[in-house]
Amino acid sequence: MSGVKKILLILLMAFVAIQFIRPARNEDGQDLATDFRKVLIVPEQIQLLMQNACYDCHSNHTAYPWYANIQPMGWLMADHIKKGKAALNLSDFGSKSKRRQISKLKQMANQIKEDEMPLYSYKLMHKKANLTKDEKNLIITWMNNTADSLATTD
Amino acid sequence: MKILIFSIAMTATNLMACNTNDNKASETTKSEVTKDTLAQQSATADTVAQASTGTVFPVKEIIGRYLQVKNALAKDNSKDAANAGNELVASLAQIDPTKLSPEQQKSYTELADDLNEHAEHIGSNPGKIEHQREHFMMMSKDIADLVKTFGNAGQTLYKDFCPMANDGKGATWISEVKEIKNPYLGSKMPDCGTLKETIK
Numbered sequence: 001m002s003g004v005k006k007i008l009l010i011l012l013m014a015f016v017a018i019q020f021i022r023p024a025r026n027e028d029g030q031d032l033a034t035d036f037r038k039v040l041i042v043p044e045q046i047q048l049l050m051q052n053a054c055y056d057c058h059s060n061h062t063a064y065p066w067y068a069n070i071q072p073m074g075w076l077m078a079d080h081i082k083k084g085k086a087a088l089n090l091s092d093f094g095s096k097s098k099r100r101q102i103s104k105l106k107q108m109a110n111q112i113k114e115d116e117m118p119l120y121s122y123k124l125m126h127k128k129a130n131l132t133k134d135e136k137n138l139i140i141t142w143m144n145n146t147a148d149s150l151a152t153t154d
Numbered sequence: 155m156k157i158l159i160f161s162i163a164m165t166a167t168n169l170m171a172c173n174t175n176d177n178k179a180s181e182t183t184k185s186e187v188t189k190d191t192l193a194q195q196s197a198t199a200d201t202v203a204q205a206s207t208g209t210v211f212p213v214k215e216i217i218g219r220y221l222q223v224k225n226a227l228a229k230d231n232s233k234d235a236a237n238a239g240n241e242l243v244a245s246l247a248q249i250d251p252t253k254l255s256p257e258q259q260k261s262y263t264e265l266a267d268d269l270n271e272h273a274e275h276i277g278s279n280p281g282k283i284e285h286q287r288e289h290f291m292m293m294s295k296d297i298a299d300l301v302k303t304f305g306n307a308g309q310t311l312y313k314d315f316c317p318m319a320n321d322g323k324g325a326t327w328i329s330e331v332k333e334i335k336n337p338y339l340g341s342k343m344p345d346c347g348t349l350k351e352t353i354k
Binding site for chain 2: 097099100103106107110114
């Protein structure tokens with residue numbers, strides 16, 4: 001067996017071996033009362049856009065694609081989801097104070113405006129997360145207005 | 155084989171996108187503080203009541219760090235702003251909420267969580283001054299409320315407003331000097347803004 005073949009074989013074996021190390025899945029399945037959509041009055045179109053572009057990494061429920069079952073993809077996703085939820089978890093949005101909610105809404109709007117979110121790699125694999133300019137403006141305006149109206153009510 | 159190459163390629167794309175800030179450092183500090191607090195709680199149960207007058211709360215230090223961020227941004231100095239942001243994170247981590255009165259605790263936790271998040275973003279984004287300024291805007295609201303709730307620590311402060319900041323929607327900041335030094339527009343328009351309120 002040539003050297004190249006040997007290396008390929010080792011790589012293949014390593015690839016097979018890592019398939020057995022599977023991260024826990026982020027699938028709560030419950031629609032919590034603290035969910036963003038339950039706490040705020042969110043227009044249906046925006047709910048849908050957020051479901052497609054945000055909820056996979058920023059909630060307790062991820063709609064996994066088939067390749068999530070292949071490592072190291074599954075690991076990377078688990079890592080993204082962990083970091084995503086640490087920064088913002090839409091499932092427990094309602095448990096935060098009003099100050100935090102306003103702050104999060106503004107940060108979300110800014111992240112979308114600056115094209116930081118959704119992540120480029122996520123958009124590559126999720127066509128629906130590729131928001132058009134109009135869709136982005138719709139979300140940004142709604143989020144900023146909602147933040148402002150929260151700030152003026154008690 | 156195809157799958158192998160595919161997954162390697164995906165790994166690379168994902169790694170490149172993985173530039174989310176690591177907040178682990180500050181988390182560790184916080185949990186250490188909590189542990190210390192728990193250890194002290196039983197020992198200092200008697201003194202807590204005394205301390206709950208709020209003197210343990212470093213309002214002055216927090217305002218000071220905030221002003222450092224503000225002055226760095228006014229000079230368009232993103233790196234100094236980041237350093238001051240990190241120092242503010244450290245100041246916030248020192249506070250022992252158990253030494254505050256129950257009322258103060260509630261307003262404190264709310265404010266501190268928010269302040270901490272903005273300070274972390276400012277601290278971990280040197281070079282991204284516009285991002286820092288967005289967080290500074292939200293932080294300014296927190297500081298204004300902090301002063302309202304916990305006082306100004308004996309320092310005369312000025313609440314300024316610039317109508318051009320925040321894409322023309324306007325933004326407020328707190329300053330220690332009467333003269334306008336705009337932290338949102340920096341050298342582009344250093345004196346844009348008006349004094350809205352003097353806090354004595």
